[in-house]
Structure formats: structure tokens, C-alpha cells
Amino acid sequence: MISKWISRQHLIGMLGAVALFTAQAAFANGPIGEHVNHLSDNIDDYTQEVKWLNTEVEAMITRYQQGGVKEANPELLVENWEAVKFHSAIETNYVPVYASIWQGLFGVKGALEEQASIEEIRKQQQFLAESLWQALGAVKLAAQYQDKGLTEHVTTTVENPSNSLEALDAIDNRLNRVVAKYAEKLPKEAVTIVHDTYLNLFEGVEGELIALDANLVEDLEKDFNVTLPQAIQNGGTVDEVRQVVNTMLGKLDTAYALLEKSAEARKDVF
Amino acid sequence: MQRRRFIQSMAALAAAGALPFNLTQAFAAVSVDDLPKLKGELTLYLGRGEGGLYENVLKAIEERNPEFKLRIRRGPTASLANAILAEAKAGVKRADLFWAVDSGAIGMVTSAGLAQPLPSDLTGQLHENFQFPNWTPVTGRIRTIPFNTDRLKAEDIPDDIMALADSDFTIGWAPAYAAFQSFVTAMRILKGDVVTTDWLRGVNARAKKFAGELGVVMAVERGEVDLGLANHYYSLRLKSGKPDARVDLAFTRNDAGCLVNASGILALSEGELSVNFIRYLLSKEVQTYLAEQAYEIPLVDGVKAPEGLPNLELISPPDVDLTKLADLRPTIDLMRNVGIL
Numbered sequence: 001m002i003s004k005w006i007s008r009q010h011l012i013g014m015l016g017a018v019a020l021f022t023a024q025a026a027f028a029n030g031p032i033g034e035h036v037n038h039l040s041d042n043i044d045d046y047t048q049e050v051k052w053l054n055t056e057v058e059a060m061i062t063r064y065q066q067g068g069v070k071e072a073n074p075e076l077l078v079e080n081w082e083a084v085k086f087h088s089a090i091e092t093n094y095v096p097v098y099a100s101i102w103q104g105l106f107g108v109k110g111a112l113e114e115q116a117s118i119e120e121i122r123k124q125q126q127f128l129a130e131s132l133w134q135a136l137g138a139v140k141l142a143a144q145y146q147d148k149g150l151t152e153h154v155t156t157t158v159e160n161p162s163n164s165l166e167a168l169d170a171i172d173n174r175l176n177r178v179v180a181k182y183a184e185k186l187p188k189e190a191v192t193i194v195h196d197t198y199l200n201l202f203e204g205v206e207g208e209l210i211a212l213d214a215n216l217v218e219d220l221e222k223d224f225n226v227t228l229p230q231a232i233q234n235g236g237t238v239d240e241v242r243q244v245v246n247t248m249l250g251k252l253d254t255a256y257a258l259l260e261k262s263a264e265a266r267k268d269v270f
Numbered sequence: 271m272q273r274r275r276f277i278q279s280m281a282a283l284a285a286a287g288a289l290p291f292n293l294t295q296a297f298a299a300v301s302v303d304d305l306p307k308l309k310g311e312l313t314l315y316l317g318r319g320e321g322g323l324y325e326n327v328l329k330a331i332e333e334r335n336p337e338f339k340l341r342i343r344r345g346p347t348a349s350l351a352n353a354i355l356a357e358a359k360a361g362v363k364r365a366d367l368f369w370a371v372d373s374g375a376i377g378m379v380t381s382a383g384l385a386q387p388l389p390s391d392l393t394g395q396l397h398e399n400f401q402f403p404n405w406t407p408v409t410g411r412i413r414t415i416p417f418n419t420d421r422l423k424a425e426d427i428p429d430d431i432m433a434l435a436d437s438d439f440t441i442g443w444a445p446a447y448a449a450f451q452s453f454v455t456a457m458r459i460l461k462g463d464v465v466t467t468d469w470l471r472g473v474n475a476r477a478k479k480f481a482g483e484l485g486v487v488m489a490v491e492r493g494e495v496d497l498g499l500a501n502h503y504y505s506l507r508l509k510s511g512k513p514d515a516r517v518d519l520a521f522t523r524n525d526a527g528c529l530v531n532a533s534g535i536l537a538l539s540e541g542e543l544s545v546n547f548i549r550y551l552l553s554k555e556v557q558t559y560l561a562e563q564a565y566e567i568p569l570v571d572g573v574k575a576p577e578g579l580p581n582l583e584l585i586s587p588p589d590v591d592l593t594k595l596a597d598l599r600p601t602i603d604l605m606r607n608v609g610i611l
Contacts, residue, residue, distance in 0.1 A: 160344035163322025195481075200346070203482050204318060207507055210484065214512035218488055225481060263322070269330035269559045270302055 035085055036092045036154045039143035042085065046139060049084040050132045056080050057108060057125055064112055064121070074109040081105055090135040092154050093142040095176035097135045102183035103238040104128025164205045164259045168252055171201050175245045175252075178228070183238045190232050190241075198224040205255070212258045216251060223248045299554035299570040300395065308338035308550075310543045315354065315365040317347030317375065317533075323564045324369070331550050348448070351375040354538065358384050366539040367547060369408070374452055376405050376534045377596025385536040392545060395552050396569050399589065400532065407532030407592070408551050409566035412585060413453050415520040415527065416490045416505045417497040427497065427520035431527025432461070435472025442486040442498035443477050445610045449501050449531065450483070455601045456590050457526035463604060470608045479610070484508075491517045499527075503565035506578040510565075519579075523586050530587040531595065532569065 035042045057077065064072035081087060081101070090098045107124035110116075145151050161167040174197040181190035202224060210217040223244070231244045308331070316324060332340055343350070347370045355378065357364055370376050379385055385404040393401045400407045415427055415434075428434060434441065444450050457466045480486045483500035487508055490498045493516070502519060509515050521528045535551060537544035550556060557568040565576040575582055605611040 160318065162325050162342075162344060165322075198481060203484070206482075206484055207504065208323075209511075210504075211507045211510040214488075214508055214515065217484070217511075218492075221485055221488060225485070266326070266563065267559070269327050270334055270555050 033085060033088060036089055037146075039089060039093075039139060039146050042089070043140060043143060046086040046089055046136060049086040050136050053080055053084065053086075053132060054129050057128065060108075060112070061118075061121060061125060065118065069112055069115060072112050074112040077105050077109050086135070086139070089139050091180075094135070094138040095173055095180055097131060097138055099176060099180035099183050099238075099242070100131040101128070101135060102180055104131045106183060106185055161201070161204075163263075164208050165256060165263070167201045167205050168256050168259070171197055171205075171252060172249060174201070175248060178232075179238065179242045179245050182232055182241045187232050187235070191229050194224060194228050194232070205259070208262070209255055209259060212262055213254075216255060216258075220248065220251055220255070223251070298572045299552065299557055299568075300549065302334065302550060302553045302555050305549050305553060306542075306546050308335035308543060308546055310337075311339045311341065312366040312543060312547060313341040313343065313364060314367045314369060315350040316342050316344050317350055317368075317370040317372075318344060323560065326563075327551070327556050327559060331547070347371045347375045351378045354379055354384065355382055358382065363538060366544050367535060367537055369533070369535045369551075371533045372448055372452060372595070373407065373532050373534050373592035374448075374455070374595040374598060376536060377593030379536060379538075380404055380593055381596065384538055386538065386540055386544070388537065388548070389545060392549060392552070397571075400569050402593070405534050405536035405593075406548060406552065407534045407569050409557070409560050409564070410530050410532045410569050411449070411566060412502045412521070412579075412587065413449075413527055413529045413531075414500060414502045414505065415497050415522065416487050416500055416517050417520055418490050418493050418495075419516045419518050420493060421496050424518065424520050429521075429523045431457070431522045431525045432465070432469055434527075435469045439476065439496040441473055441477045442480055442489045442495040443473070444480045444483045444486050444500070445605060446481065447483055450499065451598055451601055451605070452531055452595045453499070453526050453529055454605065455595045455598060456529045456588065458601060458604070459590055459594055460526055460588055463600070467604055467608060470605065470610060474608060474610050477610075487517060491515050501531075502567075502579060503576070506565045506576055509578060521580075521585055524588050526588060526590075528585060528587045529590060530567070530585075532592060533566070534592075 035045075060072045060074065060076065090101070104124065104127045108121065108128055111121045111124045142151065161170050174193055178190045178193050178197075181187075181193060202220065206217050206221070228241075228244050228248065231241050314328070316328075328340060328342065332338060343365070345353075350365075350368065351370065354365055354368060368376070368379060376385075380402075387404050388406060393403070393406055396407060400410075417424075417427055422439075428437065454466065454470070457469065461469075478489065478495050480489060483498075484504045484507075486495075486498035486500045487504040489495050491508060491512075497520075505517055505519050508517060535548055537548065552570055554570070554573055557570050557573040560566045561568045561573060561576050565578075567575055567579070567582070602611060
């Protein structure tokens with residue numbers, strides 16, 4: 001699964017994986033701890049936390065079956081998730097699966113609150129459990145790269161991109177964060193990220209890109225300003241918003257290849 | 271509505287020496303081969319702009335000067351200007367140089383008395399109207415009117431920006447964009463707040479709002495609006511990627527509609543190293559690179575303007591002190607009062 005994630009990114013192989021695990025701590029949902037710079041030392045803790053979270057979900061479903069929604073107290077799902085260190089470990093390393101965890105948490109919470117059938121609740125539980133284990137796998141892989149010195153130190157601030165290719169990487173990260181925010185039931189924040197990403201990052205890239213492929217820029221302009229904000233504001237499912245984002249990420253891959261080729265061909269200053 | 275014959279009338283004015291603003295006189299650009307080697311370390315605050323092209327220039331300067339180290343802090347131009355002011359207030363100086371993408375931010379720093387004077391042999395390399403004692407423009411950009419060529423001809427566009435408010439055109443604009451706000455500031459300086467307010471109200475009645483000026487140009491090309499208000503390079507870039515794009519540029523005359531704004535650099539610390547670094551940015555090679563790759567307008571002599579622009583002798587921008595464009599607060603208040611922000 002992780003190799004599938006990697007293959008979606010711009011860079012292939014090892015360098016691609018390193019780019020994937022570049023930290024974006026300034027966007028951490030809550031405080032991040034220094035542990036994210038020592039992933040290997042904390043893998044056992046993270047594993048225990050994932051097991052604990054799954055156990056808590058199972059206990060909640062049991063309480064629901066015995067005493068209903070009030071007894072289950074679905075609010076605890078989010079509280080538990082925000083309480084574990086593993087939260088920032090995955091958030092600072094791989095946002096796509098971080099978004100899936102939020103989707104899973106609200107899937108279970110919603111199913112319990114709406115008193116859905118036990119089959120539906122179990123389906124949502126299964127999705128959440130899979131997302132948590134996938135996330136643990138991603139963090140273990142990130143730990144290996146970190147041990148080899150191939151990832152950047154996680155800091156509380158993020159350097160501004162120094163060129164269009166770095167800007168496109170940052171855009172990828174933020175678009176995945178849009179899905180996470182939407183899955184977290186924060187649509188206004190998700191739309192704000194879309195607008196900020198457009199103004200602060202894509203605007204700096206599109207001038208260069210339009211000279212290479214005007215139609216691609218036109219498509220992405222529409223995606224940033226109409227398609228994605230509308231998908232969020234219309235209240236579709238998380239998967240529908242993710243689909244829009246994934247389509248945009250595909251176009252951004254094309255943009256990356258064009259800009260990379262253009263940079264190689266560009267004349268020297270002196 | 272005023273009508274005009276675009277280039278022809280400009281040419282006639284130029285020939286008659288009637289242009290209010292001189293874009294054509296400057297000393298010949300210096301080659302990097304004739305510049306002193308840079309030795310030592312500098313910290314540059316670099317305003318965001320032009321993708322990686324400014325970075326390429328900086329990297330090339332470092333590579334050419336192995337004993338020179340440049341530390342760069344990047345960010346939005348206005349934020350960096352505010353950081354410089356805040357640092358000065360706290361008695362701290364972290365930046366030796368500030369390269370801003372618009373002259374308004376430069377004005378914030380120079381008016382606070384933080385910029386070092388520059389030698390006249392350096393500032394004298396620039397066109398006459400771009401010579402300032404304590405900062406230097408690096409490259410220019412012109413406000414233009416991109417128009418849809420299926421719907422309009424150049425002569426259909428008024429040569430007076432104020433006439434747009436009384437026209438029947440549908441107009442694209444990006445009021446939140448810094449370049450647009452500088453343009454409105456220039457209009458305030460030239461015409462006053464009352465006239466500017468009336469103009470904004472008039473245009474707003476038929477305007478369509480966009481987030482950025484590339485979006486404006488693309489909407490013009492699609493025919494979503496008849497014409498737009500944008501910096502020149504967006505149209506040139508679009509035409510480079512789509513040669514049959516249905517867009518061309520028109521220019522007003524001697525008003526804010528054809529304001530020439532500039533990116534600029536200033537030194538915050540004394541010493542030859544900062545000054546000599548600035549000399550590299552005004553070199554023939556760097557000016558040529560930015561004109562060819564970023565479609566920016568070179569401000570030293572002997573370097574060709576980007577392809578697709580009319581001869582600069584045919585442009586007649588207004589005479590506005592660019593550093594006064596820093597006075598953005600009244601502009602933003604005015605735009606809010608009119609309801610376009």
C-alpha cells in the first residue's frame with residue numbers, strides 16, 4: 001500500500017519517498033512533540049497507541065449495543081485521537097492517510113449517533129482500523145528514512161518554497177490537508193486552505209506554467225476557484241472531495257514534469 | 271468615449287517629445303565581467319515572486335563568487351517589510367539587503383529611514399525616472415488593458431483610464447491583488463480620492479472579480495469579459511504558451527492605467543559588499559535573463575524589452591514617485607467603502 005502511495009508522487013524511488021516524508025509541522029493539528037524527530041525510538045509507543053485506540057472503539061461499540069448512544073459516548077473518539085502522540089507522528093509525515101483516519105473517526109461517530117445498523121457501524125470501524133494500521137506502516141517507513149538521515153528535521157515553522165517545483169510539493173501537501181480538514185468536519189477551514197494555497201503557492205507557479213501549457217493552468221484555475229470549493233461547500237462525501245483532490249494532484253504531476261523539463265532547458269544567467 | 275489609434279498616436283507623441291515620463295534614457299548596462307568579485311556574507315530578505323527565477327539569479331551570483339555566501343529569508347514582500355520594521359524597532363538588524371517585488375514595500379522601509387544611501391554611479395545606471403538615493407529598482411512592469419481580440423480592436427479601447435468607468439465594456443479585475451492596489455494608489459495620488467472613488471464605483475457596476483491577474487487575462491481570452499486590468503507579463507506569458515490566444519494589450523496614456531511599477535532592492539547595512547551585490551542585479555546579464563525568462567522590463571540601457579511589448583518609447587506612463595505607493599491603507603479603506611474588497 002505504501003509503495004502505491006509513493007508511486008503517486010512526483011519523484012520516483014528513494015528521493016520520492018524522502019519528499020513524501022518532508023515535515024509540515026506548521027500545520028500540525030495541535031502541539032507536536034519532539035518525538036516526531038525520533039520516530040524509531042517511539043515506534044513501540046505508537047504501536048501501543050494504535051492498539052489502544054482500536055480497543056477503545058471496540059469497547060464503545062459494545063457499550064452502544066448494551067446501552068445505546070449515550071452509554072457509548074461517541075465524543076470520546078475524537079478526544080482519544082487527539083490525546084495520542086501517534087496523531088502528530090502521522091500528521092507530520094503523511095497527510096493522505098491522516099485524512100483517512102479522520103474520515104474513519106467521523107464514520108464511526110456518525111454511525112453511532114445516527115443509530116445505524118450494527119453492520120454499518122462495523123463497516124466504519126473496519127475502515128478506521130485499516131487506516132490506523134496503514135498509518136502505523138507509513139510512520140515505520142518514515143522512521144527508516146529518518147534513521148538514514150534522509151528526512152528533514154521537523155520544526156515549528158516551514159521554509160517558504162524557493163522554486164516552482166518546491167511550491168508544487170507544498171501544494172500537494174496542502175491539498176491532502178484539505179481532505180483531512182473536510183474529514184474532520186471543518187469545511188470552512190478546508191475552503192480557507194484551498195484559497196490560501198491558491199493565493200500563496202499556486203499563483204507563484206502559474207505564471208511560469210502558463211507559458212508551457214495554458215490549458216493545464218486554465219483547468220487548475222477552475223479546480224482551485226470553483227470545483228474544489230464547491231465540492232466542499234455542497235457537502236458531498238469525503239471520498240467525493242478526495243476524488244477532486246486526486247484529480248488535481250494528477251494535473252499537478254503533469255505540471256511538475258513540465259516545469260522540471262523547462263528548468264533543465266533554461267539558459268544560464270551568466 | 272475617447273477613441274484612439276493605439277501605437278500611431280503614441281508614436282506621434284513620442285516624436286513630438288510630449289511624453290511625460292522618460293523610459294528611454296539610461297547609461298549602458300555593465301557586464302558582470304567588469305564587476306568586482308564579491309567576498310564575505312550577506313543576508314537577503316527576498317520577497318516572493320517569479321517562481322524560481324530570482325533564485326536562479328542569486329544562485330548564479332554565488333556560483334560566480336565562490337568566496338561569497340548569501341543567506342536568504344523568503345516570504346511575502348509585505349511581511350518581510352513589516353519584519354524589517356519590527357526588527358529595527360527592537361534594535362535588531364538581521365537583513366543586509368531587501369529585494370521586494372513591489373516598490374510600495376520598499377517605500378515602507380525607506381520612509382522609516384532604514385535604507386542606506388547608494389552611490390550615484392550605481393543609481394545612475396538606471397533610466398532617469400528610476401533613480402532614487404537609497405534604493406534601486408531592478409525590473410519594471412506596466413499596467414495594461416488586455417482585451418479580447420474577437421470582440422475589440424486596439425482603437426476601441428480608450429486611452430484614458432478614467433473613461434473606462436463610463437464605457438459599456440465588461441471588465442475583469444482582481445481588487446485583492448497587490449499590483450491592482452498599487453494602481454489604485456497611483457490613481458489616488460494623481461486624481462484624488464473623490465475621483466478615484468467615483469471611478470471604482472463606475473467600473474464596479476460592470477466588473478467581474480478574480481482572485482489574481484492571470485485569472486483576469488484568461489477570462490479576457492475566453493471572452494468572459496471584454497477587457498481587463500492587469501500587469502503586462504500575464505498576457506505575454508499566456509501568448510507564449512498559447513500563441514493563438516485571443517488577447518492583445520492596449521495602453522492608456524499618462525495616467526495610472528499605464529503605471530510602471532518596479533521590483534526593487536535596498537541595502538540595510540553599510541559597506542561595499544551590499545552595494546556591489548546590487549550591481550550584479552543591474553548587470554546586462556541579469557537584466558537580460560529577467561527580461562527573457564520572466565518577461566520583466568529591464569531598466570538599464572542596452573537590454574531588450576521582453577518580446578511582445580511595444581517599443582518602450584511608445585509608452586507614456588505617469589510621473590509617480592513609486593515609493594509613495596507604500597501608502598496603501600487609505601487605498602484599502604477606500605476600496606472597502608466602495609464595497610469591492
